[in-house]
Amino acid sequence: MSISEHKHMPAPIRRIEVFTGAGRRRSWSAEEKASIVAESYGDGETVCAVARRHGLTPQQLFTWRRLARVEPTSDAPVMFVPAVVETPPPEPTAVVTSPHRARRRFTTSGIELEIGGVAVRVGADANPQAIAAVIRALKASS
Helix, strand or coil: CCHHHCCCCCCCCCCCCCCCCCCCCCCCCHHHHHHHHHHHCCCCCCHHHHHHHHCCCHHHHHHHHHHHHHCCCCCCCCCCCCCCCCCCCCCCCCCCCCCCCCCCCCCCCEEEEEECCEEEEEECCCCHHHHHHHHHHHHHHC
C-alpha cells in the first residue's frame, strides 16, 4: 500500500517540496537592520509590507524596532539630565478645637477610661483600691 492509498489521505499526493541549502539562520548586519527599521518608519509604510519585502516576519521586524528604541545606536557616552527635586513648603495645618479632648494612643500596657469627658489612664501596676477610688470620684463629679 502506498502513502496515497492510505485511508486517512483523501487525495493522492501530487507535490513534494524539497528544501536545499544549509538551513541556517540568516544574519543581518547592524547597518542592514537599521536600514530596514528606518524603512518601516517611512510614510505610508506598514511593518508587514516592509517585512515581506525583506523576507522577514513582522514579529522579527517589531523586535528590531523595539531594540532600536532601547539600545543606543552610537558609541557616544550616555548623558544624564540633571534632576532638580523641589519639596513644597509644608502646608499650614489648621488647629481645630473641639469640646471633646482628643484621644491619645496608649502605648504601655494598662487601660484607659473616659468618664464625663475626662480620660484616665491606668497602668498595669496600679493599686486596685486607688483605681476604684478614682472611678467613684469621677462618677460623683459627673
